[in-house]
Amino acid sequence: xxxxxxxxxxxxxxxxxxxxxxxxxxxxxxxxxxxxxxxxxxxxxxxxxxxxxxxxxxxxxxxxxxxxxxxxxxxxxxxxxxxxxxxxxxxxxxxxxxxxxxxxxxxxxxxxxxxxxxxxxxxxxxxxxxxxxxxxxxxxxxxxxxxxxxxxxxxxxxxxxxxxxxxxxxxxxxxxxxxxxxxxxxxxxxxxxxxxxxxxxxxxxxxxxxxxxxxxxxxxxxxxxxxxxxxxxxxxxxxxxxxxxxxxxxxxxxxxxxxxxxxxxxxxxxxxxxxxxxxxxxxxxxxxxxxxxxxxxxxx
Numbered sequence: 001x002x003x004x005x006x007x008x009x010x011x012x013x014x015x016x017x018x019x020x021x022x023x024x025x026x027x028x029x030x031x032x033x034x035x036x037x038x039x040x041x042x043x044x045x046x047x048x049x050x051x052x053x054x055x056x057x058x059x060x061x062x063x064x065x066x067x068x069x070x071x072x073x074x075x076x077x078x079x080x081x082x083x084x085x086x087x088x089x090x091x092x093x094x095x096x097x098x099x100x101x102x103x104x105x106x107x108x109x110x111x112x113x114x115x116x117x118x119x120x121x122x123x124x125x126x127x128x129x130x131x132x133x134x135x136x137x138x139x140x141x142x143x144x145x146x147x148x149x150x151x152x153x154x155x156x157x158x159x160x161x162x163x164x165x166x167x168x169x170x171x172x173x174x175x176x177x178x179x180x181x182x183x184x185x186x187x188x189x190x191x192x193x194x195x196x197x198x199x200x201x202x203x204x205x206x207x208x209x210x211x212x213x214x215x216x217x218x219x220x221x222x223x224x225x226x227x228x229x230x231x232x233x234x235x236x237x238x239x240x241x242x243x244x245x246x247x248x249x250x251x252x253x254x255x256x257x258x259x260x261x262x263x264x265x266x267x268x269x270x271x272x273x274x275x276x277x278x279x280x281x282x283x284x285x286x287x288x289x290x291x292x293x294x295x296x297x298x299x300x
Contacts, residue, residue, distance in 0.1 A: 031062055038065045047091040056103055063099035071098065084217050086146045087189055101138050108134030149189045150220060156190045157222055158255060161248035168241045174230070175201060193218065208234070222251055 035058045043049075049057060079094040092100065108130035116123060160181050167177035175198065182195050193214050200210035211227045226247050233243040 031059055034062045034066065038062065049091070053100075056100075056107075059103050060096055060099045063102050064093075064095045067102070068095040068098045071095070082142060085219060086142050087149055087192065087217075088142065088145060097138065101135050104134035104137055105131045106134075150218075152188050153190045153193070153218060153220060154222060154255065154258070156186055156188050157226070158248055158252040160185050160190055160194065161226070161244060161251060165241060165244040165248055168244055174234075174240060175207065222254060226251070 038061055041061070053060075076094040076098075079097060080089065083089040083092060083094060083097060088097070109127050112127050112130040116126065163181040163185050164174075164177040167180040168174065172180065178194050178198055182191055182198065185191050185194075196217075197210045197214050200213060201207055205213075208231045211230060215224045215227045229243050229247055230240070232238075233240055
């Protein structure tokens with residue numbers, strides 16, 4: 001009887017594994033059939049995909065083409081504005097970003113189930129929560145990208161303004177000076193933003209409008225102040241080199257003040273780990289010999 005039950009159990013396990021494998025194979029085959037019918041995407045002027053995105057890109061393209069293109073235009077425009085503020089618009093379109101959230105939400109339960117089976121943990125609640133985590137993960141990635149982008153722009157702005165100022169003082173106009181800053185400045189988000197400004201100018205926008213679009217994408221007081229000063233100097237006919245030099249000095253002073261503020265905040269931020277982690281361990285290390293001494297003398 002035990003031999004028969006063991007045989008049935010092994011047969012059921014084998015059938016379940018075979019059925020799961022066939023289901024996965026059919027899903028992959030169906031996705032590939034839908035993918036080959038999608039028009040080829042032109043990514044000549046877009047950022048390259050990361051290896052992780054390349055792995056699931058066919059699925060993202062299928063969801064984007066057959067589902068996300070039917071979403072309301074107002075919703076897609078709001079998503080596109082979020083992507084522009086984080087600099088991801090040259091990597092993903094609004095439809096592709098929504099498709100990424102849907103794909104991660106659908107694939108998260110399977111990944112969680114495989115992890116739980118590997119670790120031999122029985123927690124079905126985690127499988128239920130996994131879709132929500134997969135759906136929210138791209139938003140967290142956008143927020144982190146936005147914060148990292150702001151810090152990078154604030155750090156590199158004085159250097160870029162120095163390059164632009166020296167080029168203007170050497171006799172170039174503002175557009176040529178920005179091109180010199182893009183060619184010789186440090187790589188990063190600010191260099192990309194100035195490159196976009198030059199691209200907008202070449203496409204027919206005025207310099208003021210191109211700079212305003214840069215301010216709308218970044219939404220930083222430092223950038224907004226620089227753009228306002230440049231536009232006002234052009235309108236009033238003021239010395240552009242003097243304005244840029246003042247802006248560079250001001251941005252450098254602001255960077256120094258931010259560093260001072262972070263240094264002054266460090267002791268306050270250390271209070272919590274000191275109280276929760278360091279002080280208890282210190283008391284245990286100091287009190288253990290005393291307690292052992294009292295126990296050996298029979299005090300306790």
